[in-house]
Amino acid sequence: xxxxxLLIILLLCFSIQxxxxxxxxxxxxxxxxxxxxxxxxxxxxxxxxxEVSKPFRGKKISTIAEDIKTHFWERDLLxxxxxxxxxxxxxxxxxxxxxxxxxxxxxxxxxxMIHDAYVNDSDLIGTHxxxxxxxxxxxxxxxxxxxxxxxxxDLKDFLNLEFCQDYDGNQLQIPDQQFANLxxxxxxxxxxxxxxxxxxxxxxxxxGVPINWEAYEDIAKFFTGRKMKNPNGTSVHAYGHLDxxxxxxxxxxxxxxxxxxxAGVGDKGLPNGLPVDEWxxxxxxxxxxxxxxxxxxxxxxxxxxxxxxxYIEWMNNYAPPDSKKWEWVDSGPxxxxxxxxxxxxxxxxxxxxxxxxxxxxxxxxxxGKPVWRVAPTPHGRYWEEGMxxxxxxxxxxxIPWNVRGNHRAxxxxxxxxxxxxxxxxxxxxxxxxxxxxxTIFHPYLTEHSSDYGGLIEFYRSPEEKKWTxxxxxxxxxxxxxxxxxxxxxxAIKGEMTPQQTMTTIAKTQDEMMEKLKLEKYAPKxxxxxxxxxxxxxxxxxxxxxxxxxxxxxxYDELVKQWQKK
Amino acid sequence: MKRLLFILxxxxxxxxxxxxxxxxxxxxRYWYPFVYTEGALIKGMHIDIVTKALKNLGxxxxxxALPRKRSILSAESGDVDGIISITYHPNHAKxxxxxxxxxxxxxxxxxxxxxxxxxxxxxxxxxxFEGDIKSIPAPIRITRGETIADDLKNxxxxxxxxxxxEQNFSKLIRDKKGTVITTxxxxxxxxxxxxxxxxxxxxxxxxxxxxYYLAFSVKTKLSSSGKKNIWEEISRLxxxxxxxxxxxxxx
Numbered sequence: 167x168x169x170x171x172l173l174i175i176l177l178l179c180f181s182i183q184x185x186x187x188x189x190x191x192x193x194x195x196x197x198x199x200x201x202x203x204x205x206x207x208x209x210x211x212x213x214x215x216x217e218v219s220k221p222f223r224g225k226k227i228s229t230i231a232e233d234i235k236t237h238f239w240e241r242d243l244l245x246x247x248x249x250x251x252x253x254x255x256x257x258x259x260x261x262x263x264x265x266x267x268x269x270x271x272x273x274x275x276x277x278x279m280i281h282d283a284y285v286n287d288s289d290l291i292g293t294h295x296x297x298x299x300x301x302x303x304x305x306x307x308x309x310x311x312x313x314x315x316x317x318x319x320d321l322k323d324f325l326n327l328e329f330c331q332d333y334d335g336n337q338l339q340i341p342d343q344q345f346a347n348l349x350x351x352x353x354x355x356x357x358x359x360x361x362x363x364x365x366x367x368x369x370x371x372x373x374g375v376p377i378n379w380e381a382y383e384d385i386a387k388f389f390t391g392r393k394m395k396n397p398n399g400t401s402v403h404a405y406g407h408l409d410x411x412x413x414x415x416x417x418x419x420x421x422x423x424x425x426x427x428x429a430g431v432g433d434k435g436l437p438n439g440l441p442v443d444e445w446x447x448x449x450x451x452x453x454x455x456x457x458x459x460x461x462x463x464x465x466x467x468x469x470x471x472x473x474x475x476x477y478i479e480w481m482n483n484y485a486p487p488d489s490k491k492w493e494w495v496d497s498g499p500x501x502x503x504x505x506x507x508x509x510x511x512x513x514x515x516x517x518x519x520x521x522x523x524x525x526x527x528x529x530x531x532x533x534g535k536p537v538w539r540v541a542p543t544p545h546g547r548y549w550e551e552g553m554x555x556x557x558x559x560x561x562x563x564x565i566p567w568n569v570r571g572n573h574r575a576x577x578x579x580x581x582x583x584x585x586x587x588x589x590x591x592x593x594x595x596x597x598x599x600x601x602x603x604x605t606i607f608h609p610y611l612t613e614h615s616s617d618y619g620g621l622i623e624f625y626r627s628p629e630e631k632k633w634t635x636x637x638x639x640x641x642x643x644x645x646x647x648x649x650x651x652x653x654x655x656x657a658i659k660g661e662m663t664p665q666q667t668m669t670t671i672a673k674t675q676d677e678m679m680e681k682l683k684l685e686k687y688a689p690k691x692x693x694x695x696x697x698x699x700x701x702x703x704x705x706x707x708x709x710x711x712x713x714x715x716x717x718x719x720x721y722d723e724l725v726k727q728w729q730k731k
Numbered sequence: 732m733k734r735l736l737f738i739l740x741x742x743x744x745x746x747x748x749x750x751x752x753x754x755x756x757x758x759x760r761y762w763y764p765f766v767y768t769e770g771a772l773i774k775g776m777h778i779d780i781v782t783k784a785l786k787n788l789g790x791x792x793x794x795x796a797l798p799r800k801r802s803i804l805s806a807e808s809g810d811v812d813g814i815i816s817i818t819y820h821p822n823h824a825k826x827x828x829x830x831x832x833x834x835x836x837x838x839x840x841x842x843x844x845x846x847x848x849x850x851x852x853x854x855x856x857x858x859x860f861e862g863d864i865k866s867i868p869a870p871i872r873i874t875r876g877e878t879i880a881d882d883l884k885n886x887x888x889x890x891x892x893x894x895x896x897e898q899n900f901s902k903l904i905r906d907k908k909g910t911v912i913t914t915x916x917x918x919x920x921x922x923x924x925x926x927x928x929x930x931x932x933x934x935x936x937x938x939x940x941x942x943y944y945l946a947f948s949v950k951t952k953l954s955s956s957g958k959k960n961i962w963e964e965i966s967r968l969x970x971x972x973x974x975x976x977x978x979x980x981x982x
Contacts, residue, residue, distance in 0.1 A: 275764065
């Protein structure tokens with residue numbers, strides 16, 4: 167009798183638990199709406215997470231990501247959903263990207279157990295394949311992690327999976343979020359008839375999206391100090407440029423995020439120039455051989471000097487005076503304040519800030535649609551067709567080598583939850599950083615593309631492939647990146663000329679590359695030859711070139727070109 | 732004149748007390764990447780940080796690599812001014828001076844670096860450490876001089892101290908029982924040794940995460956302010972973003 171009663175109680179408990187979990191899964195399936203999946207598909211996926219995580223109920227892991235909206239949402243909402251469904255508590259720490267790089271490097275090199283997984287930019291792919299200090303996810307999914315790999319992960323659906331692969335196609339990282347760096351401008355000002363007439367009168371050609379830096383500079387000059395009106399009725403004295411220049415890790419990636427190749431440093435090749443990439447590093451047979459022109463690199467050549475020169479000139483002459491005090495997190499949303507005509511280097515993650523979208527904002531029309539647009543980055547005079555056009559960030563899940571056993575499995579489950587089809591579309595709506603093709607081509611975005619200022623058209627066009635992160639050439643991102651910003655800061659202050667700065671960076675980078683201890687494809691510096699020798703060789707390094715004729719294209723024509731392709 | 736002479740002698744005494752030269756000891760065992768020897772050279776991240784800090788403050792560091800217990804003894808006896816890379820322990824605190832907070836801080840501001848110690852067991856034992864020290868299979872093998880050894884003994888655990896990690900791994904693989912305590916990096920390097928490859932398992936949870944210090948002998952002639960300056964310079968360097976990334980990259 168008692169046994170029977172106990173059995174009934176036990177069955178009741180299990181049933182209650184099962185019903186409770188059904189409710190939890192239904193609740194979260196509803197929360198992640200809209201989605202690329204139908205409701206029954208979401209439920210199926212969430213149920214998989216519930217079932218596979220049974221051995222780990224009540225356990226904890228720690229992960230870390232940079233301070234953008236997408237990751238705050240993961241911390242504040244996704245981790246809650248994950249814990250309710252799987253029973254695994256995730257402490258998802260948010261820090262600046264510079265700090266994240268410092269921490270992951272310490273963990274990889276000392277074996278210190280700090281976090282179970284990192285959203286680490288795929289700019290470090292060259293580092294990871296050479297250090298061999300991260301989990302090879304391709305092998306993990308086939309072997310030890312097979313039972314913990316989501317059958318609906320659908321790797322083919324990811325945007326730009328190749329950013330995270332080594333030379334042999336192994337996935338060393340998996341993207342969590344991506345955002346391009348594009349040209350941003352005030353469409354309403356650029357299409358205003360009076361403004362257009364005034365520009366043509368002054369410069370002799372049509373105001374439009376600048377194709378090259380010569381046009382960008384003319385436009386910057388034109389708008390700086392010009393009185394302009396905003397849709398919310400405010401009047402401003404505009405600035406023709408926006409940038410940031412505070413000494414900090416983000417000043418480093420202001421340059422290493424393809425600024426030099428936008429100017430034209432390096433060779434043709436996608437996703438990155440070969441043999442010389444946007445860091446100015448020459449690579450031969452996967453081995454970095456030098457950054458200086460004398461070793462066949464392009465880091466202290468005329469193109470690199472031009473890139474730094476224009477950066478400093480434009481910031482001094484056309485940007486808000488406070489620009490030099492800003493890091494990227496400060497400058498990112500500033501274009502929404504209504505006095506910026508254009509920005510050559512805008513990370514689109516900042517465009518998810520509500521000030522770019524809310525009615526009443528100086529950059530939003532009375533119809534609630536943005537009066538700004540994004541467009542392809544203008545080229546510097548050394549740029550050639552066949553080169554990458556701009557930068558794309560791919561914050562990518564990375565599991566360090568010393569994360570083992572159950573921790574590795576739990577981390578992998580959390581990673582997959584964060585990039586699952588169930589949540590990905592909603593994640594994009596929050597943070598503006600797409601990760602999957604099913605997100606970009608969702609019917610919702612077809613209907614609402616005008617809310618995104620051209621971003622959806624960009625991602626749907628084949629042009630998107632020309633925006634890429636730092637690639638396989640860069641042998642050790644953490645060690646080399648610090649060389650850049652500490653020296654560029656001195657150039658901004660006028661302590662060194664642009665040529666002195668780039669020469670210092672190039673030489674110091676080569677010295678550092680020589681000291682690196684790497685498992686494979688370690689740098690081996692080439693013998694020094696004269697600069698003239700290399701300038702006479704085809705490709706990079708490139709000799710000095712004269713300025714070009716300024717060129718623009720009307721934005722509406724540009725979008726039509728994308729849609730035709 | 733007498734006053735001038737007195738001042739000159741006083742300055743000279745201070746100079747000696749501060750010491751342009753500073754003698755330190757460190758463990759001679761292979762503890763890559765933190766402290767190790769390569770021929771006649773003493774290398775490692777901890778060595779780099781400490782010698783750079785001392786150089787920045789105008790000191791010339793002379794370092795002796797000795798077997799661990801001897802390196803601690805030479806600091807405690809005053810033969811050297813201090814020892815590089817030792818954790819805090821009340822027993823050592825009687826004859827070594829640690830920076831402020833070393834006795835309470837889990838991750839000290841004045842540490843050279845923080846290091847995790849892991850539990851390694853034989854692959855056949857299927858043991859996973861999840862925080863319960865009493866569950867660690869005996870004997871617990873550790874290199875001589877690690878302060879955690881005394882803590883484990885005090886909790887009634889069977890601890891076996893040897894002179895090297897290699898010895899500990901040999902015994903683990905030979906006996907197929909017990910555990911080894913060491914760092915992840917050392918364990919992974921042992922996995923490259925064919926004698927040990929794939930024969931052991933590293934638990935995912937660290938046994939302990941500890942701050943390692945430059946600790947001074949209570950008998951050193953260095954002044955309090957001198958020691959404090961050195962600890963602060965170590966702290967500053969360790970927090971120097973660019974410097975540390977470049978230190979990490981060279982190992």
